[in-house]
Amino acid sequence: MKKESKPNPRIIRRAAALFLSAVLLGGTLLTAGCSTSAKKELNVFVWTEYMPDTVFKAFEKEYGVKVNVTTYSSNEDMLAKIKGSNEGIYDIVVPSDYMVKMMISEGLLQKLDQKKMTNLTNMDTSFLNQSFDPGNAYSVPYMGGVVALCVNTKMVKEDITSFSQIFDPKYKGSLVLLDDFRAVIGETSKSLGYSLNTTDDKELTAVGNKLAELKPNVKLLDSDSPKTAMLNGETSIGYMWNAEIAICMQESPDFKIVFPSEGTYMFLDNLCITKGAKNSDTANDFLNFLMRPEISKLVSDEYPYLNPNKAAVALLPDSYKNSPASNIPSDVIAKGEYVQDIGTTVEKYDQLWTTFTE
Amino acid sequence: MRMKLKTSHKLRSKMLPLITMVSPVTLWLTLLIVIPLLYLLVISFASTDASHNIEFSFTFKNYAKLLDPTLLTIYGNSLVVAGLTTVLCVLIGYPFAYIMARTTPFRKTLMMIFLMLPFWTNSIIRLYGWRTLLGTNGYINNILETVGIIKEPLNMLFTREAVILGMIYTLFPFMVLPLHTAIDKLDKNLLEAASDLGARAVRSFFHITLPLTASGIFAGVIMVFIPSLGYFFVSDLLGGGKSQLIGNVIERQFKEAFNWPFGAALSIVLILITLLLVKIYTKAGGNVDELGVV
Amino acid sequence: MNKRRAVKATKKISARIFSGLVFAFLYLPIAIVVLFSFNISKRNILFEGFTLDWYSVMAQNDALLQAFANTLIVASCSTLIATMIGTLTAVGMFRYKFRGKGVIDALLYIPVVIPEIVLGIALLSVFSLCSIPLGLISMIIAHVTFSIPFVVFTVRARLSGYDRSVEEAAMDLGANRKKVFFHITVPILLPGILSGAILAFTLSIDDIIISFFTTGATSTTFPLKVLELVRSGVSPDVYALSTLIILVTFTIVVVSQTFAYKRNKKES
Numbered sequence: 001m002k003k004e005s006k007p008n009p010r011i012i013r014r015a016a017a018l019f020l021s022a023v024l025l026g027g028t029l030l031t032a033g034c035s036t037s038a039k040k041e042l043n044v045f046v047w048t049e050y051m052p053d054t055v056f057k058a059f060e061k062e063y064g065v066k067v068n069v070t071t072y073s074s075n076e077d078m079l080a081k082i083k084g085s086n087e088g089i090y091d092i093v094v095p096s097d098y099m100v101k102m103m104i105s106e107g108l109l110q111k112l113d114q115k116k117m118t119n120l121t122n123m124d125t126s127f128l129n130q131s132f133d134p135g136n137a138y139s140v141p142y143m144g145g146v147v148a149l150c151v152n153t154k155m156v157k158e159d160i161t162s163f164s165q166i167f168d169p170k171y172k173g174s175l176v177l178l179d180d181f182r183a184v185i186g187e188t189s190k191s192l193g194y195s196l197n198t199t200d201d202k203e204l205t206a207v208g209n210k211l212a213e214l215k216p217n218v219k220l221l222d223s224d225s226p227k228t229a230m231l232n233g234e235t236s237i238g239y240m241w242n243a244e245i246a247i248c249m250q251e252s253p254d255f256k257i258v259f260p261s262e263g264t265y266m267f268l269d270n271l272c273i274t275k276g277a278k279n280s281d282t283a284n285d286f287l288n289f290l291m292r293p294e295i296s297k298l299v300s301d302e303y304p305y306l307n308p309n310k311a312a313v314a315l316l317p318d319s320y321k322n323s324p325a326s327n328i329p330s331d332v333i334a335k336g337e338y339v340q341d342i343g344t345t346v347e348k349y350d351q352l353w354t355t356f357t358e
Numbered sequence: 359m360r361m362k363l364k365t366s367h368k369l370r371s372k373m374l375p376l377i378t379m380v381s382p383v384t385l386w387l388t389l390l391i392v393i394p395l396l397y398l399l400v401i402s403f404a405s406t407d408a409s410h411n412i413e414f415s416f417t418f419k420n421y422a423k424l425l426d427p428t429l430l431t432i433y434g435n436s437l438v439v440a441g442l443t444t445v446l447c448v449l450i451g452y453p454f455a456y457i458m459a460r461t462t463p464f465r466k467t468l469m470m471i472f473l474m475l476p477f478w479t480n481s482i483i484r485l486y487g488w489r490t491l492l493g494t495n496g497y498i499n500n501i502l503e504t505v506g507i508i509k510e511p512l513n514m515l516f517t518r519e520a521v522i523l524g525m526i527y528t529l530f531p532f533m534v535l536p537l538h539t540a541i542d543k544l545d546k547n548l549l550e551a552a553s554d555l556g557a558r559a560v561r562s563f564f565h566i567t568l569p570l571t572a573s574g575i576f577a578g579v580i581m582v583f584i585p586s587l588g589y590f591f592v593s594d595l596l597g598g599g600k601s602q603l604i605g606n607v608i609e610r611q612f613k614e615a616f617n618w619p620f621g622a623a624l625s626i627v628l629i630l631i632t633l634l635l636v637k638i639y640t641k642a643g644g645n646v647d648e649l650g651v652v
Numbered sequence: 653m654n655k656r657r658a659v660k661a662t663k664k665i666s667a668r669i670f671s672g673l674v675f676a677f678l679y680l681p682i683a684i685v686v687l688f689s690f691n692i693s694k695r696n697i698l699f700e701g702f703t704l705d706w707y708s709v710m711a712q713n714d715a716l717l718q719a720f721a722n723t724l725i726v727a728s729c730s731t732l733i734a735t736m737i738g739t740l741t742a743v744g745m746f747r748y749k750f751r752g753k754g755v756i757d758a759l760l761y762i763p764v765v766i767p768e769i770v771l772g773i774a775l776l777s778v779f780s781l782c783s784i785p786l787g788l789i790s791m792i793i794a795h796v797t798f799s800i801p802f803v804v805f806t807v808r809a810r811l812s813g814y815d816r817s818v819e820e821a822a823m824d825l826g827a828n829r830k831k832v833f834f835h836i837t838v839p840i841l842l843p844g845i846l847s848g849a850i851l852a853f854t855l856s857i858d859d860i861i862i863s864f865f866t867t868g869a870t871s872t873t874f875p876l877k878v879l880e881l882v883r884s885g886v887s888p889d890v891y892a893l894s895t896l897i898i899l900v901t902f903t904i905v906v907v908s909q910t911f912a913y914k915r916n917k918k919e920s
């Protein structure tokens with residue numbers, strides 16, 4: 001018989017029971033410790049890399065509230081979670097433009113307490129009263145931006161001014177694009193002169209053919225951190241969020257931002273309160289808190305997106321104000337297009353994308 | 359002296375242990391798998407309305423969509439990638455598990471520890487580590503270029519090969535552990551007897567070792583092949599998300615495409631394909647009784 | 653005679669080389685993780701200089717540490733439960749033939765093959781329906797669900813060729829079923845059970861998609877937190893924590909094994 005160390009089963013059982021009870025006890029203590037403190041709480045569900053710790057700490061300090069933060073990386077992830085759960089699991093969510101409209105129609109958001117929104121006056125009015133939420137009944141703007149081209153001028157000699165230039169076969173295997181089918185398909189539509197949100201069959205077929213030209217030029221699709229591929233020289237041109245381009249430009253003067261001449265995909269993210277939120281009062285306070293210029297400034301310090309808060313922008317350093325990647329020129333904003341919900345036509349877009357990524 | 363048990367006694371003495379053993383899993387599976395699965399089946403025959411809510415009108419259109427050649431290609435790609443991953447895992451994992459089983463107990467434990475240690479570090483971090491290694495300006499290319507083996511950097515990252523590497527990397531212990539368990543219980547005396555009777559090493563391997571460890575191979579193959587069909591995050595991280603697998607398509611249906619019925623249909627088909635392959639594999643590989651598979 | 657020795661020696665050397673290569677393959681990215689935990693630059697592209705700063709940043713990152721604690725709790729509990737249920741299932745199905753056995757067997761494959769997002773959403777719906785609050789408990793239930801099949805398959809691999817005559821002999825001698833199970837069956841199956849448990853544990857501490865859907869507001873797990881940070885390309889403090897985890901696990905296991913080894917030596 002092999003002389004293996006045969007552990008005594010009785011000891012194993014006792015050890016397992018002890019371990020399990022220790023772990024459960026520890027777990028209950030940890031979680032109980034959090035809830036027995038009579039502190040008020042606020043449950044925030046927000047995009048990754050979008051709200052800095054400094055803001056949460058400042059709010060916790062001033063209001064004596066404990067803030068619990070959970071993150072998501074896409075509107076649809078957030079929607080699936082909210083829809084699937086019981087009401088009130090999170091107080092605050094940060095949906096993008098079209099998602100606000102969807103969530104309102106599905107009854108997932110509650111109306112804001114307008115009396116508390118005293119800081120709304122700090123906002124640039126061109127970002128208020130949008131079609132997805134007239135009168136800002138359910139949302140206040142948070143941060144926004146566009147999707148634009150990032151060009152590594154050391155690797156690309158040509159002067160890039162439009163999106164249609166990246167279809168050129170000479171850029172084979174040198175692009176990083178967002179892994180976002182509405183953005184890529186939408187911008188391709190725009191480069192053909194159509195709307196970002198076209199539902200026309202003939203136009204979509206043309207877009208499909210154009211996408212086939214783009215396919216061999218793509219080195220990778222990345223919505224998480226496309227700047228990495230640009231910064232380590234994997235790709236020479238990128239189609240990505242403006243804040244990512246701003247960071248590239250901060251790291252090296254080789255990078256420049258190019259707003260496609262056809263017009264850009266624009267987004268505006270908004271702060272909303274969920275229906276059945278357990279801490280609506282605190283939530284409303286938080287929204288107003290975020291609209292304070294000095295708080296909004298803290299956000300832009302970390303994440304250089306487009307800040308719709310006029311008063312905050314006034315406080316920002318010149319490096320922000322003079323960077324077109326963060327402080328997007330108003331003519332670009334005027335030509336920008338928001339993504340819209342297109343009903344069941346989204347299935348056709350999905351089909352185009354499946355072919356594109358086969 | 360064996361007592362003659364009355365038939366009812368016999369039944370009861372068989373039923374009780376059977377029920378205690380199998381009822382927990384039955385309960386668990388029914389609540390958390392069967393019910394969701396039935397729901398999935400039902401909505402796979404449904405469609406969506408303009409506001410993306412599910413309309414329960416019986417239709418085959420979700421399944422009809424599967425005849426699209428693009429989708430078939432994607433299913434095919436997923437099967438190929440999963441298959442290659444599994445085969446390579448067996449080829450690398452079997453010798454490794456064999457070496458581990460045949461060494462001294464001390465070294466065996468050491469090998470086991472060193473095998474599992476990386477896997478208690480988050481797999482995402484390790485995959486990002488591979489990105490740093492395989493990149494155009496990554497360390498492997500740098501070293502190869504400095505040493506002079508290559509002139510131009512190799513394009514290793516964002517290729518199908520990189521994806522397979524990543525899959526093998528993530529699923530390796532799922533092959534090695536069951537293999538090791540099976541090889542470990544092999545009685546050395548059998549092999550000694552075989553060689554005493556004149557059999558050469560290769561022959562005794564194929565006629566004794568392999569058949570007796572087949573159950574381990576089976577378990578390993580199942581636990582590598584099936585998950586790799588759905589491991590799309592490896593394809594995203596190391597493949598650049600360009601060449602999508604069926605898992606990506608399904609995920610998109612439940613999210614950006616707002617098309618749960620289609621996603622459900624795709625999932626049902628995936629499950630059916632898998633069950634079919636498992637059935638074929640079981641029948642062909644023998645050892646049906648030992649595994650209790652009907 | 654010399655030829656045999658030479659063959660044996662080549663076998664030994666090639667075995668060493670082979671396992672060495674496999675380990676190198678396994679540890680290359682780990683080396684990167686450890687290296688970059690000392691990186692001066694925030695971004696994980698090039699190693700620019702040595703610093704210990706990230707370790708102190710990591711120590712102050714309460715959210716990260718809390719997430720890690722959550723992961724440990726969920727993983728340990730779910731592994732324990734899954735291992736118990738899984739072992740019982742494997743043995744029960746091996747021993748007995750009964751109606752519905754094929755069905756249960758087929759069902760066991762489902763958690764493995766079903767795309768994680770589908771399972772995640774499905775579990776979330778079940779929890780909402782039964783009004784089970786989302787948090788550590790819901791995550792443990794979810795993790796058990798996808799871990800059970802792995803335990804079952806691994807224990808089965810050990811069961812094949814299992815000789816029941818030992819059990820029957822024990823029962824003839826008067827032992828009842830419970831005693832037979834715990835004192836004979838389990839010890840023989842122990843390597844398989846442990847392997848299954850290790851796999852279940854590994855699955856749990858790495859799980860992302862299912863955890864995303866079944867977690868509550870305060871119970872976020874380590875892999876979810878890692879995903880957040882690594883996605884922005886900035887994560888040296890995560891690398892620092894990972895390096896620390898490797899070191900601590902390594903030390904614990906080596907120390908306990910040395911003790912066990914010494915104790916075995918003493919006994920023999």
